[in-house]
Amino acid sequence: MEEKLSSFAKSITPSSIQQLSQLAQRCNAINLAEGFPDFPAPSNIKNAAVSAINLDFNQYRHVQEICDFVAKNMKDIHGLDVDPKTDIVICCGQTEAFAAAMFALLNHGDEVIVLDPSYETYESCISMAGGVPTLLVGLWTLKTHESLPHNPTGKVFGIDELDIIAEACHKMDCLAVTDEVYEHITYENERHISLASLPGMLERTIVTSSLSKTYSVTGWRIGWAIAPACIAEAIRNIHTRVTDSAPAPFQVAALAALQSPPQYYKSLREDFISRRDFIIELLTRIGFQVQFKPQGSFFVFAELHKDYEHSDIDFVEELIKQAGVVAVPGCGFFHTKYPPDGYQRRYIRFAFCKSSQTLVAALRKITALLNSSGHLKLFFSDKGPES
Structure with a gap:
């Protein structure tokens, strides 16, 4: 066969x-x-999931409050004004958010620049959506101390590097898609800077992230995409056609996770x-x-x-x-x-x-x-x- x-x-x-x-x-x-x-x-997050199941949050569901808290975090951490009703889409993990973004943005033959090395899923999602991955070799170099937490190297991108990417996006009229699942996992004096927070980049950036790494729930598959409203709507439509909704009880439990104290x-x-x-x-x-x-x-x-x-x-x-x-x-x-x-x-x-x-x-x-x-x-x- x-x-x-x-x-x-x-x-x-x-x-x-x-x-x-x-x-x-x-x-x-x-x-x-x-x-x-x-x-x-964390126990409070697990208890929230168990409670949601027992309260019969077990059917198709979209928990708008997640979008509200994600928008609040973007404001508190990065100073960004994101509309939770139009600019945020709940997906089945960061992986689906990224894949849906590729299907929302790419026409057959469109070029997508990807860092090399990078997480294995990106190239496949780009190709599946008809895009052509073009690899950028060298920016990852391990022998420099440039400060986005990166898989597999653990590198955090600094403002100077992000400025280069932002300048290229403006100059070539490009969009950027980021994977920010490790946004809270940085060390010493390093802090994650979202590319969307740079001047003029909020309208050019699709941020993808999830609960998985920060809250030790990689199997729950609760993630999201943050994008300009028209792109977010396209991602939402694709998500609905593919998976309909993310797991309902874990969406409810996400509210407890997103309210974790400093x-x-x-x-x-x-x-x-x-x-x-x-x-x-x-x-x-x-x-x-x-x-x-x-x-x-x-x-x-x-x-x-x-x-x-x-x-x-x-x-x-x-x-x-x-x-x-x-x-x-x-x-x-x-x-x-x-x-x-x-x-x-x-x-x-x-x-x-x-x-x-x-x-x-x-x-x-x-x-x-x-x-x-x-x-x-x-x-x-x-x-x-x-x-």
Whole structure:
């Protein structure tokens, strides 16, 4: 029956992150691959969801109050006036919001500039909507301290970089679509700046975000798009045709999440900083090169030891076999064509949005593979260096 598939369906490959996560489940391995927290969501948010179910909020529903709180947060945090009735669309997670935005904006053959590396979903959504992804290589560089939290590198974009993007949008009459799911997860003195907050960019920017990362509810699938009214209406129409509505009880529970006090976000950042520093110390000690400490998100994009002669995929496979720990090969985030020995095959992404118990268990499994000099045996051939 394969001949019955569309040409586009044949071109889409399985998600490497999802495959690795499923492999972790089958092998009972520790999952540092997929970016979901394995610790509990806040009790008040869970209780709000249970209450909504018990009160029979179980049918198709659009909870307008979510839009009201999202608009309030945009005003309080970024100083932006967004109309909650016309400019905000509730979707099934950020992924659907982004996909619906692509279908709302793209005609066949339209060019979309995407950073390389970037999260794997973007390129597929663009292609599915008929667009042509054009990759911008180099802006992500790990060796600079430029301050949008970025997946997979953890980079936060600073005002100077955002000014360059905004200037290009004005000059070329372009729109920008942002993924701001890590807006509250930034570290030290870094703070997320929404591109929409720059002069003249509110009418040129479609912001997509969700509850998933900030409130540890990646399975709830509550997200939103913020856009000029005519674009928001198109996204809303597409969302309605595809999924009709986001899960009703979780929409109700979102109201509790969006009213979290400032202390919640402060504690969230502090907890993730300690997890980040723990895993960086481990990776550095065993031979990885961590050139750039993540400024946001909850991933470390670590470079393989300089003496490691194989690919990132080879390393991940051996790490699963020998240590029972799953991470993501970096090549899945690079979309340019590259040689087999290119730098795109030299990175591994580790998710540190895990409980202390999970991170300590991973530490024990990995350190069991250290050689006498304290380096990971996987980095060296049988006759390779011990120091």
